[in-house]
Amino acid sequence: MKLVVIGFGQCGGRIADEFARLNRRARSYRGIEIVTGAFAVNTDAADLSGLTTIRSDYQHRILIGGRKTSGHGVGKINELGAEIANEDGDKIIDAIRSARRFFESDAFLLIASSAGGTGSGGIPIITQLIKERYMDKPVYNLIVLPFEHEETTEERTIYNSAVCLKSVNAVADAIILVDNQRYVRKDFSLRNNLAKINALMVEPFYNLLCAGEEKKPKHIGARMLDAGDIIQTLVGWTVIGYGKSPLPLITLPFERKRNFRQKSTETHKGIQAMDEAISELSLRCNPKDAGRALYLLSAPAKEMNMDLIKELGDYLRDIAPEATIRNGDYPRERGVLDVAVILSELNTVDKVKDYYNKSAGFISEVKQRQEEIKGKLKEIEDASQDIPSLL
Ligand SMILES: Nc1nc2c(ncn2[C@@H]2O[C@H](COP(=O)(O)OP(=O)(O)OP(=O)(O)O)[C@@H](O)[C@H]2O)c(=O)[nH]1
Numbered sequence: 001m002k003l004v005v006i007g008f009g010q011c012g013g014r015i016a017d018e019f020a021r022l023n024r025r026a027r028s029y030r031g032i033e034i035v036t037g038a039f040a041v042n043t044d045a046a047d048l049s050g051l052t053t054i055r056s057d058y059q060h061r062i063l064i065g066g067r068k069t070s071g072h073g074v075g076k077i078n079e080l081g082a083e084i085a086n087e088d089g090d091k092i093i094d095a096i097r098s099a100r101r102f103f104e105s106d107a108f109l110l111i112a113s114s115a116g117g118t119g120s121g122g123i124p125i126i127t128q129l130i131k132e133r134y135m136d137k138p139v140y141n142l143i144v145l146p147f148e149h150e151e152t153t154e155e156r157t158i159y160n161s162a163v164c165l166k167s168v169n170a171v172a173d174a175i176i177l178v179d180n181q182r183y184v185r186k187d188f189s190l191r192n193n194l195a196k197i198n199a200l201m202v203e204p205f206y207n208l209l210c211a212g213e214e215k216k217p218k219h220i221g222a223r224m225l226d227a228g229d230i231i232q233t234l235v236g237w238t239v240i241g242y243g244k245s246p247l248p249l250i251t252l253p254f255e256r257k258r259n260f261r262q263k264s265t266e267t268h269k270g271i272q273a274m275d276e277a278i279s280e281l282s283l284r285c286n287p288k289d290a291g292r293a294l295y296l297l298s299a300p301a302k303e304m305n306m307d308l309i310k311e312l313g314d315y316l317r318d319i320a321p322e323a324t325i326r327n328g329d330y331p332r333e334r335g336v337l338d339v340a341v342i343l344s345e346l347n348t349v350d351k352v353k354d355y356y357n358k359s360a361g362f363i364s365e366v367k368q369r370q371e372e373i374k375g376k377l378k379e380i381e382d383a384s385q386d387i388p389s390l391l
Protein backbone atom coordinates (compact mmCIF):
# COMPACT_ATOMS: atom_id res chain seq x y z
CA MET A 1 0.00 0.00 0.00
CA LYS A 2 1.30 3.43 -0.93
CA LEU A 3 0.47 6.51 1.10
CA VAL A 4 0.70 10.26 0.72
CA VAL A 5 1.73 11.35 4.22
CA ILE A 6 1.13 14.88 5.50
CA GLY A 7 2.08 15.98 9.00
CA PHE A 8 0.62 19.11 10.63
CA GLY A 9 2.23 21.06 13.45
CA GLN A 10 5.29 19.96 15.40
CA CYS A 11 4.08 16.50 16.35
CA GLY A 12 2.51 15.72 12.97
CA GLY A 13 5.57 16.95 11.09
CA ARG A 14 7.95 14.82 13.11
CA ILE A 15 5.89 11.67 12.69
CA ALA A 16 5.57 12.35 8.95
CA ASP A 17 9.38 12.62 8.96
CA GLU A 18 9.46 9.19 10.61
CA PHE A 19 7.26 7.81 7.80
CA ALA A 20 9.71 9.29 5.29
CA ARG A 21 12.45 7.30 7.06
CA LEU A 22 10.27 4.18 6.94
CA ASN A 23 10.03 4.60 3.19
CA ARG A 24 13.77 5.00 2.89
CA ARG A 25 14.19 1.74 4.83
CA ALA A 26 11.68 -0.05 2.57
CA ARG A 27 13.47 1.22 -0.51
CA SER A 28 16.98 0.29 0.56
CA TYR A 29 16.28 -3.06 2.26
CA ARG A 30 13.33 -4.30 0.24
CA GLY A 31 13.42 -2.34 -3.02
CA ILE A 32 9.85 -1.10 -2.65
CA GLU A 33 8.10 2.24 -2.11
CA ILE A 34 5.40 2.73 0.51
CA VAL A 35 5.23 6.53 0.68
CA THR A 36 4.71 8.45 -2.57
CA GLY A 37 5.18 11.82 -0.93
CA ALA A 38 5.91 13.05 2.60
CA PHE A 39 5.02 16.62 3.58
CA ALA A 40 5.14 18.74 6.72
CA VAL A 41 2.84 21.71 7.21
CA ASN A 42 3.42 24.21 10.02
CA THR A 43 2.99 27.81 11.12
CA ASP A 44 6.35 27.51 12.84
CA ALA A 45 9.45 27.86 10.66
CA ALA A 46 11.86 26.52 13.30
CA ASP A 47 9.90 23.26 13.63
CA LEU A 48 10.08 22.76 9.87
CA SER A 49 13.84 23.21 9.78
CA GLY A 50 14.27 20.67 12.59
CA LEU A 51 13.07 17.80 10.36
CA THR A 52 15.65 15.50 8.82
CA THR A 53 14.22 13.30 6.07
CA ILE A 54 11.32 15.14 4.41
CA ARG A 55 12.73 17.06 1.47
CA SER A 56 13.67 20.57 2.49
CA ASP A 57 12.18 22.59 -0.39
CA TYR A 58 9.14 24.81 0.21
CA GLN A 59 6.89 22.34 -1.64
CA HIS A 60 7.55 19.64 0.98
CA ARG A 61 8.05 21.72 4.13
CA ILE A 62 5.13 24.05 3.80
CA LEU A 63 4.99 27.18 5.95
CA ILE A 64 1.44 28.52 6.33
CA GLY A 65 0.02 31.59 8.03
CA GLY A 66 3.27 33.51 7.63
CA ARG A 67 1.54 36.87 7.79
CA LYS A 68 -0.53 36.06 10.88
CA THR A 69 2.10 34.32 12.99
CA SER A 70 5.39 35.56 11.48
CA GLY A 71 6.51 31.95 11.50
CA HIS A 72 6.14 31.44 15.26
CA GLY A 73 3.18 29.06 15.60
CA VAL A 74 -0.31 29.74 16.90
CA GLY A 75 0.38 29.05 20.59
CA LYS A 76 -2.27 26.35 21.07
CA ILE A 77 -5.13 28.47 19.71
CA ASN A 78 -6.77 25.83 17.53
CA GLU A 79 -9.31 28.29 16.07
CA LEU A 80 -6.40 30.23 14.61
CA GLY A 81 -4.84 27.01 13.32
CA ALA A 82 -8.10 26.20 11.53
CA GLU A 83 -8.44 29.69 10.11
CA ILE A 84 -4.92 29.66 8.69
CA ALA A 85 -5.38 26.18 7.18
CA ASN A 86 -8.54 27.46 5.51
CA GLU A 87 -6.72 30.40 3.98
CA ASP A 88 -3.61 28.49 2.88
CA GLY A 89 -5.22 25.18 1.92
CA ASP A 90 -4.51 25.69 -1.77
CA LYS A 91 -0.80 25.91 -1.06
CA ILE A 92 -0.97 22.39 0.39
CA ILE A 93 -3.06 20.97 -2.46
CA ASP A 94 -0.64 22.43 -5.03
CA ALA A 95 2.28 20.80 -3.25
CA ILE A 96 0.60 17.39 -3.12
CA ARG A 97 -0.26 17.54 -6.78
CA SER A 98 3.37 18.13 -7.68
CA ALA A 99 4.51 14.95 -5.89
CA ARG A 100 6.30 12.73 -8.34
CA ARG A 101 4.27 9.55 -8.02
CA PHE A 102 1.09 10.96 -6.63
CA PHE A 103 -1.20 8.93 -8.91
CA GLU A 104 0.17 5.62 -7.63
CA SER A 105 -1.02 6.41 -4.09
CA ASP A 106 -3.77 4.31 -2.54
CA ALA A 107 -4.71 6.68 0.29
CA PHE A 108 -3.82 9.79 2.28
CA LEU A 109 -2.56 9.72 5.84
CA LEU A 110 -2.77 13.04 7.68
CA ILE A 111 -1.10 13.30 11.09
CA ALA A 112 -1.36 15.76 14.00
CA SER A 113 -1.48 15.98 17.77
CA SER A 114 -4.89 16.77 19.22
CA ALA A 115 -3.59 19.08 21.95
CA GLY A 116 -1.67 21.75 20.01
CA GLY A 117 -3.00 24.60 17.90
CA THR A 118 -1.66 24.34 14.37
CA GLY A 119 -2.02 20.60 13.90
CA SER A 120 -5.24 20.01 15.78
CA GLY A 121 -6.92 23.04 14.18
CA GLY A 122 -5.62 22.44 10.67
CA ILE A 123 -6.08 18.69 10.23
CA PRO A 124 -9.90 18.61 9.98
CA ILE A 125 -9.91 21.49 7.51
CA ILE A 126 -7.34 19.93 5.18
CA THR A 127 -8.90 16.47 5.51
CA GLN A 128 -12.15 17.92 4.28
CA LEU A 129 -10.43 19.80 1.46
CA ILE A 130 -8.60 16.68 0.25
CA LYS A 131 -11.76 14.60 0.45
CA GLU A 132 -13.53 17.09 -1.80
CA ARG A 133 -10.69 17.14 -4.33
CA TYR A 134 -9.84 13.43 -4.44
CA MET A 135 -13.06 11.54 -4.00
CA ASP A 136 -11.62 8.21 -5.10
CA LYS A 137 -8.95 7.93 -2.38
CA PRO A 138 -9.65 7.39 1.31
CA VAL A 139 -8.29 9.98 3.74
CA TYR A 140 -7.09 8.66 7.10
CA ASN A 141 -6.08 10.65 10.15
CA LEU A 142 -3.54 9.63 12.75
CA ILE A 143 -4.18 11.64 15.91
CA VAL A 144 -1.68 11.71 18.77
CA LEU A 145 -3.28 12.16 22.19
CA PRO A 146 -1.46 14.12 24.94
CA PHE A 147 0.53 12.79 27.90
CA GLU A 148 -1.28 12.50 31.21
CA HIS A 149 0.70 15.34 32.80
CA GLU A 150 -0.37 17.67 29.97
CA GLU A 151 -4.01 16.85 30.61
CA THR A 152 -3.77 17.59 34.32
CA THR A 153 -1.86 20.86 34.02
CA GLU A 154 -3.53 22.55 31.06
CA GLU A 155 -7.28 22.71 30.41
CA ARG A 156 -6.75 23.80 26.83
CA THR A 157 -5.18 20.38 26.13
CA ILE A 158 -8.46 18.61 26.81
CA TYR A 159 -10.60 21.21 25.09
CA ASN A 160 -8.42 21.20 21.94
CA SER A 161 -8.48 17.40 21.89
CA ALA A 162 -12.27 17.25 22.16
CA VAL A 163 -12.75 19.81 19.38
CA CYS A 164 -10.19 18.14 17.12
CA LEU A 165 -11.61 14.64 17.62
CA LYS A 166 -15.18 15.71 17.01
CA SER A 167 -14.16 17.55 13.86
CA VAL A 168 -12.00 14.81 12.31
CA ASN A 169 -14.63 12.21 13.09
CA ALA A 170 -17.01 14.14 10.85
CA VAL A 171 -14.66 14.13 7.84
CA ALA A 172 -11.97 11.42 7.92
CA ASP A 173 -12.60 7.88 6.66
CA ALA A 174 -10.83 6.50 9.72
CA ILE A 175 -9.08 7.97 12.74
CA ILE A 176 -6.15 6.04 14.13
CA LEU A 177 -5.79 7.02 17.78
CA VAL A 178 -2.34 6.96 19.32
CA ASP A 179 -1.92 7.83 23.00
CA ASN A 180 1.46 9.34 23.92
CA GLN A 181 1.11 8.04 27.47
CA ARG A 182 1.10 4.41 26.27
CA TYR A 183 4.58 4.78 24.78
CA VAL A 184 6.38 6.13 27.82
CA ARG A 185 9.13 3.67 28.75
CA LYS A 186 11.29 3.86 31.82
CA ASP A 187 14.47 3.29 29.88
CA PHE A 188 14.09 6.28 27.53
CA SER A 189 16.11 9.33 28.46
CA LEU A 190 14.07 12.51 28.44
CA ARG A 191 15.91 14.04 25.52
CA ASN A 192 15.36 11.09 23.22
CA ASN A 193 11.89 10.35 24.46
CA LEU A 194 9.80 11.87 21.68
CA ALA A 195 12.05 10.55 18.91
CA LYS A 196 11.84 7.01 20.35
CA ILE A 197 8.09 7.30 20.83
CA ASN A 198 7.65 8.42 17.23
CA ALA A 199 9.69 5.46 15.98
CA LEU A 200 7.56 3.06 18.04
CA MET A 201 4.39 4.64 16.70
CA VAL A 202 5.22 4.07 13.03
CA GLU A 203 6.83 0.62 13.40
CA PRO A 204 3.58 -1.39 12.97
CA PHE A 205 3.04 0.26 9.59
CA TYR A 206 6.26 -1.10 8.10
CA ASN A 207 5.15 -4.62 7.28
CA LEU A 208 1.49 -3.64 6.86
CA LEU A 209 2.41 -1.26 4.03
CA CYS A 210 5.19 -3.37 2.50
CA ALA A 211 3.34 -6.71 2.32
CA GLY A 212 1.12 -5.75 -0.62
CA GLU A 213 3.92 -4.08 -2.59
CA GLU A 214 6.16 -7.15 -2.87
CA LYS A 215 6.83 -8.45 -6.36
CA LYS A 216 9.16 -11.40 -5.72
CA PRO A 217 7.31 -14.72 -5.26
CA LYS A 218 9.39 -15.70 -2.24
CA HIS A 219 8.05 -12.71 -0.30
CA ILE A 220 4.44 -13.24 -1.23
CA GLY A 221 2.48 -15.12 1.41
CA ALA A 222 -0.16 -17.80 1.08
CA ARG A 223 -2.63 -15.02 1.83
CA MET A 224 -1.14 -11.72 0.74
CA LEU A 225 -2.39 -8.64 2.56
CA ASP A 226 -2.86 -5.79 0.11
CA ALA A 227 -4.16 -2.22 0.05
CA GLY A 228 -7.71 -3.51 -0.50
CA ASP A 229 -7.69 -5.45 2.80
CA ILE A 230 -6.45 -2.42 4.70
CA ILE A 231 -8.95 -0.07 3.07
CA GLN A 232 -11.77 -2.52 3.84
CA THR A 233 -10.67 -2.62 7.47
CA LEU A 234 -10.16 1.06 8.24
CA VAL A 235 -13.43 2.72 9.25
CA GLY A 236 -14.05 5.25 12.04
CA TRP A 237 -12.23 5.02 15.39
CA THR A 238 -9.22 2.76 15.06
CA VAL A 239 -6.29 1.51 17.12
CA ILE A 240 -3.16 -0.35 16.09
CA GLY A 241 -0.83 -2.75 17.86
CA TYR A 242 2.43 -4.54 17.26
CA GLY A 243 4.29 -7.37 18.95
CA LYS A 244 7.26 -9.57 18.20
CA SER A 245 9.06 -12.68 19.36
CA PRO A 246 12.71 -13.35 18.59
CA LEU A 247 13.55 -16.60 16.78
CA PRO A 248 16.90 -18.36 16.66
CA LEU A 249 18.84 -17.00 13.67
CA ILE A 250 20.63 -20.27 12.93
CA THR A 251 19.10 -23.72 13.16
CA LEU A 252 21.52 -26.57 13.62
CA PRO A 253 21.35 -29.30 10.95
CA PHE A 254 19.81 -31.89 13.28
CA GLU A 255 17.08 -29.42 14.22
CA ARG A 256 15.94 -28.85 10.66
CA LYS A 257 13.41 -31.62 10.70
CA ARG A 258 10.68 -30.12 12.78
CA ASN A 259 9.18 -32.32 15.36
CA PHE A 260 5.88 -31.81 17.11
CA ARG A 261 7.52 -30.03 20.02
CA GLN A 262 9.11 -27.38 17.80
CA LYS A 263 5.87 -26.84 16.03
CA SER A 264 4.13 -26.12 19.27
CA THR A 265 6.89 -23.65 20.17
CA GLU A 266 6.23 -21.81 16.90
CA THR A 267 2.56 -21.53 17.68
CA HIS A 268 3.44 -20.37 21.15
CA LYS A 269 5.72 -17.64 19.78
CA GLY A 270 2.99 -16.50 17.43
CA ILE A 271 0.47 -16.21 20.24
CA GLN A 272 3.04 -14.44 22.38
CA ALA A 273 3.56 -11.80 19.66
CA MET A 274 -0.19 -11.37 19.18
CA ASP A 275 -0.61 -11.05 22.94
CA GLU A 276 1.94 -8.27 23.04
CA ALA A 277 0.27 -6.49 20.10
CA ILE A 278 -3.07 -6.54 21.90
CA SER A 279 -1.76 -5.52 25.30
CA GLU A 280 0.21 -2.65 23.77
CA LEU A 281 -2.50 -1.24 21.52
CA SER A 282 -1.95 2.43 20.64
CA LEU A 283 -4.84 3.38 22.93
CA ARG A 284 -6.50 1.43 25.69
CA CYS A 285 -9.85 0.15 24.43
CA ASN A 286 -12.06 -2.89 24.52
CA PRO A 287 -11.51 -5.17 21.48
CA LYS A 288 -15.11 -6.34 21.90
CA ASP A 289 -16.21 -2.95 20.56
CA ALA A 290 -14.44 -3.48 17.21
CA GLY A 291 -16.54 -4.04 14.08
CA ARG A 292 -13.51 -4.84 11.92
CA ALA A 293 -10.08 -6.24 12.60
CA LEU A 294 -6.98 -7.27 10.73
CA TYR A 295 -3.76 -9.08 11.56
CA LEU A 296 -0.57 -9.62 9.65
CA LEU A 297 1.96 -12.26 10.59
CA SER A 298 5.51 -11.71 9.33
CA ALA A 299 8.15 -14.37 9.85
CA PRO A 300 10.71 -16.42 7.92
CA ALA A 301 8.81 -18.58 5.41
CA LYS A 302 9.78 -21.82 7.13
CA GLU A 303 8.37 -20.65 10.46
CA MET A 304 4.89 -20.05 9.11
CA ASN A 305 2.25 -22.68 8.69
CA MET A 306 -1.50 -22.72 8.31
CA ASP A 307 -2.00 -23.92 11.89
CA LEU A 308 -0.27 -20.88 13.26
CA ILE A 309 -2.33 -18.50 11.13
CA LYS A 310 -5.48 -20.28 12.19
CA GLU A 311 -4.51 -20.15 15.88
CA LEU A 312 -3.95 -16.43 15.64
CA GLY A 313 -7.31 -16.01 13.92
CA ASP A 314 -9.05 -18.00 16.68
CA TYR A 315 -7.34 -15.92 19.32
CA LEU A 316 -8.47 -12.65 17.75
CA ARG A 317 -11.97 -14.02 17.20
CA ASP A 318 -12.19 -14.76 20.95
CA ILE A 319 -11.32 -11.26 22.04
CA ALA A 320 -13.11 -9.41 19.21
CA PRO A 321 -16.18 -11.57 18.64
CA GLU A 322 -18.14 -8.91 16.75
CA ALA A 323 -15.41 -8.09 14.24
CA THR A 324 -15.07 -9.08 10.59
CA ILE A 325 -11.47 -10.29 10.60
CA ARG A 326 -9.04 -10.06 7.69
CA ASN A 327 -5.55 -11.52 7.73
CA GLY A 328 -2.35 -12.06 5.85
CA ASP A 329 1.05 -13.68 6.10
CA TYR A 330 4.26 -12.10 4.97
CA PRO A 331 7.35 -14.29 4.53
CA ARG A 332 10.08 -11.78 5.14
CA GLU A 333 11.90 -11.35 8.40
CA ARG A 334 14.92 -13.24 9.65
CA GLY A 335 15.25 -14.14 13.28
CA VAL A 336 11.96 -12.62 14.31
CA LEU A 337 8.28 -13.31 14.14
CA ASP A 338 6.00 -10.30 14.41
CA VAL A 339 2.33 -9.55 14.40
CA ALA A 340 0.61 -6.26 13.52
CA VAL A 341 -3.02 -5.84 14.53
CA ILE A 342 -5.61 -3.24 13.57
CA LEU A 343 -8.91 -2.93 15.45
CA SER A 344 -11.31 -0.64 13.65
CA GLU A 345 -14.89 0.57 13.54
CA LEU A 346 -14.83 0.81 17.35
CA ASN A 347 -18.33 1.72 18.43
CA THR A 348 -17.16 3.37 21.63
CA VAL A 349 -13.87 4.78 22.93
CA ASP A 350 -13.79 5.79 26.61
CA LYS A 351 -10.90 8.19 26.19
CA VAL A 352 -12.73 10.16 23.49
CA LYS A 353 -15.93 10.24 25.55
CA ASP A 354 -13.87 11.50 28.49
CA TYR A 355 -12.52 14.42 26.46
CA TYR A 356 -16.04 15.34 25.37
CA ASN A 357 -17.45 15.18 28.90
CA LYS A 358 -14.59 17.05 30.51
CA SER A 359 -14.56 19.86 28.00
CA ALA A 360 -18.32 20.25 28.18
CA GLY A 361 -17.69 21.40 31.75
CA PHE A 362 -14.82 23.55 30.57
CA ILE A 363 -16.98 25.26 27.95
CA SER A 364 -19.65 26.24 30.47
CA GLU A 365 -16.90 27.48 32.80
CA VAL A 366 -15.47 29.67 30.03
CA LYS A 367 -18.94 30.99 29.20
CA GLN A 368 -19.57 31.78 32.86
CA ARG A 369 -16.23 33.59 33.10
CA GLN A 370 -17.09 35.60 29.99
CA GLU A 371 -20.48 36.53 31.46
CA GLU A 372 -18.80 37.69 34.68
CA ILE A 373 -16.35 39.85 32.72
CA LYS A 374 -19.21 41.29 30.67
CA GLY A 375 -21.12 42.06 33.89
CA LYS A 376 -18.13 43.89 35.39
CA LEU A 377 -17.57 45.88 32.21
CA LYS A 378 -21.22 46.88 32.27
CA GLU A 379 -20.87 48.07 35.88
CA ILE A 380 -17.97 50.39 35.00
CA GLU A 381 -19.84 51.64 31.97
CA ASP A 382 -22.92 52.38 34.04
CA ALA A 383 -20.84 54.21 36.65
CA SER A 384 -19.33 56.42 33.94
CA GLN A 385 -22.69 57.39 32.46
CA ASP A 386 -22.74 61.03 33.62
CA ILE A 387 -19.07 61.72 32.86
CA PRO A 388 -18.45 63.84 29.73
CA SER A 389 -16.23 62.32 27.01
CA LEU A 390 -13.60 63.98 24.81
CA LEU A 391 -14.43 61.85 21.76
N1 LIG B 1 4.50 11.61 20.00
C1 LIG B 1 4.84 12.89 19.89
N2 LIG B 1 4.11 13.85 20.47
C2 LIG B 1 4.50 15.13 20.32
C3 LIG B 1 5.64 15.50 19.57
N3 LIG B 1 5.76 16.85 19.60
C4 LIG B 1 4.72 17.30 20.33
N4 LIG B 1 3.95 16.28 20.78
C5 LIG B 1 2.70 16.38 21.54
O1 LIG B 1 1.85 17.25 20.81
C6 LIG B 1 1.11 18.10 21.67
C7 LIG B 1 1.45 19.54 21.35
O2 LIG B 1 1.16 19.79 20.02
P1 LIG B 1 2.18 20.31 18.91
O3 LIG B 1 2.17 19.33 17.79
O4 LIG B 1 3.48 20.65 19.52
O5 LIG B 1 1.42 21.64 18.51
P2 LIG B 1 1.31 22.34 17.08
O6 LIG B 1 0.38 21.59 16.23
O7 LIG B 1 2.69 22.58 16.55
O8 LIG B 1 0.58 23.72 17.45
P3 LIG B 1 1.16 25.09 18.06
O9 LIG B 1 2.58 24.84 18.47
O10 LIG B 1 0.23 25.37 19.20
O11 LIG B 1 1.04 26.07 16.96
C8 LIG B 1 1.49 17.69 23.06
O12 LIG B 1 0.52 16.78 23.53
C9 LIG B 1 2.84 17.01 22.90
O13 LIG B 1 3.07 16.04 23.87
C10 LIG B 1 6.40 14.45 18.94
O14 LIG B 1 7.40 14.65 18.25
N5 LIG B 1 5.93 13.17 19.14
Ligand SMILES: [Mg+2]
Pocket (backbone or CB within 6 Å): 009, 010, 044, 047, 073, 074, 116, 118
Ligand atom coordinates in the same frame (compact mmCIF):
# COMPACT_ATOMS: atom_id res chain seq x y z
MG1 LIG C 1 4.09 24.15 17.10
